[in-house]
Amino acid sequence: MVEVCLMVEGSYPYITGGVSSWVHQLIVNLPNTTFGIVHLTSSIDPTREIKYEMPSNVKWMKELALHDYHYLKKPKYKKSKKNWGEDILKFHNNLINEKFGTLDKIIEIFRGDDNGRAVSFEELIYSEEAWNTVETLYSEFAYDHSYVDYFWTWRFTHMPLFKIMQFEYPDAEVYHTVSTGYAGLAAVVAKIKNRRPMMVTEHGIYTRERKIEIQDADWIYQAETQIEVQDVKEFFKNFWIKIFRYTGKVTYEYADNIITLCKFNKMAQLSEGAPEEKIQIIPNGVFPERYMKAKKRFKKRKFNGKYTIGFAGRVVSIKDVKTLIRSIKGVHDVMENVELLVMGPTDEEEEYFNECVELVELLGLEEVIQFLGLVRLDQYYDKIDVLVLTSVSEAQPLVILEAHCVGVPAVSTDVGACRELLYGNTQEDQDLGKSGFIVDVASPDQTAEAILKLLQDDEMRKQFGLNGQRRTYKYYSQQDLLAQYNTLYENLKFYNEET
Amino acid sequence: MAGIGFRLQKILSENTYTSSLKAYFYAAAISCGPWLFTIVGVGTLGAFSGDLFEEEAHYIFRGILVYCYAFSLIFTGFFQMVVTRYLSDCFFSEDYDAVLPVYTVTLLILTVIQVATAGVFFYFCEFDLKTAILGTLLYVVISNIWLAMVFLTALRNFHGILISFFVGSALSSVGAISAGMVWQLPGLLGGFTLGQGIILIMLSRNIFSEFRYVKSFDLELFNYFIQYPQLAIIGFSYNLAIWIDKILFWFSHTGTQIKDLIYFCPIYDSAMYIAYLSIVPSMSLFIIRIETNFYDYYRDFYGTIVNKFPLNLIREEKMKMVNSLYGSMERFFKLQGFITLMIILFAKIIIDSANMLWIQIPLLQISTLGAFLHVLLLILSIIILYFDFRNLCMILTVTYLVTNTVFTYISIQMGLKFFGYGYTLSCFISLLVGYYLFAKKMDKLEYITFMRQPIVTKGE
Numbered sequence: 019m020v021e022v023c024l025m026v027e028g029s030y031p032y033i034t035g036g037v038s039s040w041v042h043q044l045i046v047n048l049p050n051t052t053f054g055i056v057h058l059t060s061s062i063d064p065t066r067e068i069k070y071e072m073p074s075n076v077k078w079m080k081e082l083a084l085h086d087y088h089y090l091k092k093p094k095y096k097k098s099k100k101n102w103g104e105d106i107l108k109f110h111n112n113l114i115n116e117k118f119g120t121l122d123k124i125i126e127i128f129r130g131d132d133n134g135r136a137v138s139f140e141e142l143i144y145s146e147e148a149w150n151t152v153e154t155l156y157s158e159f160a161y162d163h164s165y166v167d168y169f170w171t172w173r174f175t176h177m178p179l180f181k182i183m184q185f186e187y188p189d190a191e192v193y194h195t196v197s198t199g200y201a202g203l204a205a206v207v208a209k210i211k212n213r214r215p216m217m218v219t220e221h222g223i224y225t226r227e228r229k230i231e232i233q234d235a236d237w238i239y240q241a242e243t244q245i246e247v248q249d250v251k252e253f254f255k256n257f258w259i260k261i262f263r264y265t266g267k268v269t270y271e272y273a274d275n276i277i278t279l280c281k282f283n284k285m286a287q288l289s290e291g292a293p294e295e296k297i298q299i300i301p302n303g304v305f306p307e308r309y310m311k312a313k314k315r316f317k318k319r320k321f322n323g324k325y326t327i328g329f330a331g332r333v334v335s336i337k338d339v340k341t342l343i344r345s346i347k348g349v350h351d352v353m354e355n356v357e358l359l360v361m362g363p364t365d366e367e368e369e370y371f372n373e374c375v376e377l378v379e380l381l382g383l384e385e386v387i388q389f390l391g392l393v394r395l396d397q398y399y400d401k402i403d404v405l406v407l408t409s410v411s412e413a414q415p416l417v418i419l420e421a422h423c424v425g426v427p428a429v430s431t432d433v434g435a436c437r438e439l440l441y442g443n444t445q446e447d448q449d450l451g452k453s454g455f456i457v458d459v460a461s462p463d464q465t466a467e468a469i470l471k472l473l474q475d476d477e478m479r480k481q482f483g484l485n486g487q488r489r490t491y492k493y494y495s496q497q498d499l500l501a502q503y504n505t506l507y508e509n510l511k512f513y514n515e516e517t
Numbered sequence: 518m519a520g521i522g523f524r525l526q527k528i529l530s531e532n533t534y535t536s537s538l539k540a541y542f543y544a545a546a547i548s549c550g551p552w553l554f555t556i557v558g559v560g561t562l563g564a565f566s567g568d569l570f571e572e573e574a575h576y577i578f579r580g581i582l583v584y585c586y587a588f589s590l591i592f593t594g595f596f597q598m599v600v601t602r603y604l605s606d607c608f609f610s611e612d613y614d615a616v617l618p619v620y621t622v623t624l625l626i627l628t629v630i631q632v633a634t635a636g637v638f639f640y641f642c643e644f645d646l647k648t649a650i651l652g653t654l655l656y657v658v659i660s661n662i663w664l665a666m667v668f669l670t671a672l673r674n675f676h677g678i679l680i681s682f683f684v685g686s687a688l689s690s691v692g693a694i695s696a697g698m699v700w701q702l703p704g705l706l707g708g709f710t711l712g713q714g715i716i717l718i719m720l721s722r723n724i725f726s727e728f729r730y731v732k733s734f735d736l737e738l739f740n741y742f743i744q745y746p747q748l749a750i751i752g753f754s755y756n757l758a759i760w761i762d763k764i765l766f767w768f769s770h771t772g773t774q775i776k777d778l779i780y781f782c783p784i785y786d787s788a789m790y791i792a793y794l795s796i797v798p799s800m801s802l803f804i805i806r807i808e809t810n811f812y813d814y815y816r817d818f819y820g821t822i823v824n825k826f827p828l829n830l831i832r833e834e835k836m837k838m839v840n841s842l843y844g845s846m847e848r849f850f851k852l853q854g855f856i857t858l859m860i861i862l863f864a865k866i867i868i869d870s871a872n873m874l875w876i877q878i879p880l881l882q883i884s885t886l887g888a889f890l891h892v893l894l895l896i897l898s899i900i901i902l903y904f905d906f907r908n909l910c911m912i913l914t915v916t917y918l919v920t921n922t923v924f925t926y927i928s929i930q931m932g933l934k935f936f937g938y939g940y941t942l943s944c945f946i947s948l949l950v951g952y953y954l955f956a957k958k959m960d961k962l963e964y965i966t967f968m969r970q971p972i973v974t975k976g977e
Contacts, residue, residue, distance in 0.1 A: 087972045143972070149964045156828060164825030169967050
């Protein structure tokens with residue numbers, strides 16, 4: 019049995035990114051702890067590759083594909099004897115009444131009790147009992163709405179949940195999920211089933227991110243060719259949002275510890291119903307020693323007549339690269355001798371990337387803006403004068419801390435922990451001084467103004483860079499921060515022995 | 518933050534409510550159409566029997582004709598429903614170019630099968646070569662006519678069918694009589710076949726003029742046999758069921774050998790043919806009503822689902838549809854009930870005027886009642902297929918086949934007084950079973966419509 023089972027959703031070890039590298043660092047930095055990984059994915063893509071070298075303390079990895087269904091032309095299943103629909107309805111009523119801790123009352127339906135058979139996935143989807151249950155829920159909560167939409171929304175929202183409930187989670191001393199949502203629910207189920215403690219580390223606020231995605235969507239379930247697609251009703255978007263909101267609340271309810279990266283996210287968690295006494299802030303950190311070379315190069319760097327602005331991140335809509343491009347237009351209008359390096363993969367949302375390229379051409383900035391693709395950032399931080407972040411949502415972006423290690427100040431939107439990172443958190447921290455400017459989301463003018471302020475004042479830029487360096491060294495050393503997880507795990511294991 | 522690629526566009530589902538709105542009506546028209554044509558055809562020629570031909574030649578001709586109709590229907594039954602389904606899918610997806618290749622392929626395959634069947638048959642008989650060849654030709658032509666009818670009814674080209682049959686049947690009668698007077702049996706067969714050949718050519722011309730000829734061959738239809746085996750079984754077992762009682766009578770001690778393997782049973786056959794004729798008027802009225810009245814409600818019901826109505830309105834629409842169904846049934850019941858009652862009451866007069874035997878009176882009475890139940894059974898299976906309950910329809914037709922076989926056999930053993938009871942009882946029991954199962958299904962129609970939709974995930 020491993021000591022810690024991590025639940026990750028659509029990230030480590032297949033997709034690189036903030037959460038993935040955090041997971042990797044956590045495992046590497048706790049070499050004496052054994053890990054197992056449950057990876058939740060939409061569907062298993064046989065062509066993908068493992069992007070990280072698996073540390074030897076990872077003992078196993080299991081995958082749970084949420085949207086891979088066996089095609090059943092004619093569903094076959096054995097009927098269970100229980101009247102499980104009523105229990106499910108009771109559970110839903112509890113959710114409506116803000117009682118989120120009653121999942122263990124219905125878990126037997128999905129997993130079977132000590133001497134009974136579980137209700138099969140097929141029965142949950144196809145049976146008359148399921149039909150009656152759905153109908154009751156419909157007439158209670160969706161009466162008067164399109165039934166065909168309700169029905170398919172029900173199927174597609176609930177099938178992944180059923181899969182999570184029925185998955186076999188290997189035993190572990192502690193379950194640790196790195197988000198709420200599906201992974202959070204998986205950890206709850208594992209906790210209930212194996213009677214183990216469970217904790218959640220949330221890098222962003224899952225529920226909010228899903229909400230943004232859903233509200234932007236012009237689909238919910240896409241109707242097929244035979245059915246005329248009509249506008250997707252707000253109701254069905256809310257249906258999806260509710261599902262994620264409830265899984266989040268259930269996760270908070272069952273978690274023994276809730277870890278968040280910053281004050282800002284803690285507030286969000288509180289408003290989503292997380293009990294304050296469980297919440298603990300452990301920021302994300304960096305390894306300053308990794309940026310020593312860059313720091314030296316940066317110190318020696320001589321001005322070559324051109325100011326360089328850097329953006330580090332994936333070219334995706336959530337990073338709002340378009341606002342960045344527009345702000346560069348503003349900067350360029352004032353200072354001719356600037357350039358922007360966009361450092362990050364462009365293939366994740368190709369359509370969005372193409373729109374960005376078009377925007378660059380439209381503004382005539384082809385000579386000013388370069389898309390470098392995925393690069394080793396530690397080779398580039400010393401080449402830039404200021405780092406800019408225009409994200410509409412962030413948790414606690416590491417790129418700011420990394421740039422700070424080298425001595426580069428930043429301009430960032432007021433999202434997640436960015437304000438804490440640039441202006442300081444505690445009084446002591448704030449006394450270190452500013453290490454950049456905070457601007458509003460989606461305001462190219464403000465952003466341009468802030469960038470100009472830094473570029474036009476060499477002294478200020480240098481001082482801000484140094485402030486950032488000090489702050490990072492003092493409060494954001496990853497090694498120290500990860501060590502706190504060791505303590506958390508030990509405490510939970512102790513709780514294990516207690517019960 | 519990384520998360521699951523939460524993109525539902527990829528999880529498209531093929532919930533094609535509308536694609537199951539299949540025009541099974543056509544299949545129905547075909548399954549009762551040929552059956553009635555047969556009776557009318559055989560009957561007309563019987564009336565001309567007179568003294569125009571040698572008695573033996575005339576008997577053999579009638580025997581071969583009945584065999585041709587019976588077995589061609591039974592064997593084309595395999596194709597009937599499957600082809601109908603295939604065509605309605607083609608029409609639905611507007612893939613009209615797929616129609617002609619299917620026609621040519623099935624025409625070819627059916628011809629091969631039927632030539633082989635007829636070959637085996639005539640191998641065991643001692644007919645001369647001329648008779649054997651003409652008999653085979655007639656058999657193949659009639660089989661292909663049924664096939665062509667499947668295509669034309671799917672096209673709703675009833676006009677084309679009517680004209681073809683009118684012209685061809687007239688030619689058949691004239692041809693058979695005039696050639697028969699000269700050459701006797703070969704003349705009868707040849708003349709009749711000529712007219713039938715004209716029907717086939719006219720029907721085919723209608724089909725060919727409706728569609729573009731893109732390619733000559735398409736085996737896609739055979740996937741449908743794998744996908745919908747029930748439809749092949751339904752077509753075959755239904756057609757076998759409506760002939761099995763006659764076949765049993767032919768080969769029983771009551772039957773008479775005409776020549777070699779050709780038997781008939783005049784006592785049973787003629788009473789049955791009259792009984793069948795009794796349902797023609799109300800049947801056609803009912804089909805029209807189903808087409809107009811019921812079909813509207815049926816479309817409205819699925820319309821409420823597709824057009825995103827709330828559940829209670831879907832249910833209301835379902836009730837309207839069910840009520841329309843029962844309303845049509847009730848009218849049919851009254852009309853056909855009256856006709857059936859009249860025939861039962863005046864059976865003696867009918868028997869006398871048709872020059873039949875008085876012992877056929879009770880047989881005619883019971884089989885008229887049987888035909889009444891039979892047509893209800895047929896209507897029920899049409900409606901069942903409207904809802905695409907293929908398994909249920911298969912259960913129904915197989916029940917009919919089995920009960921008709923068993924009860925008819927028993928009734929033959931029990932003697933003259935019980936002739937016809939086997940058939941009638943079989944219709945009654947099949948009707949009960951079918952109705953019970955259908956009503957149970959209709960109760961949970963919404964459940965079936967929604968929950969039985971398969972979940973399909975589309976790959977990236």
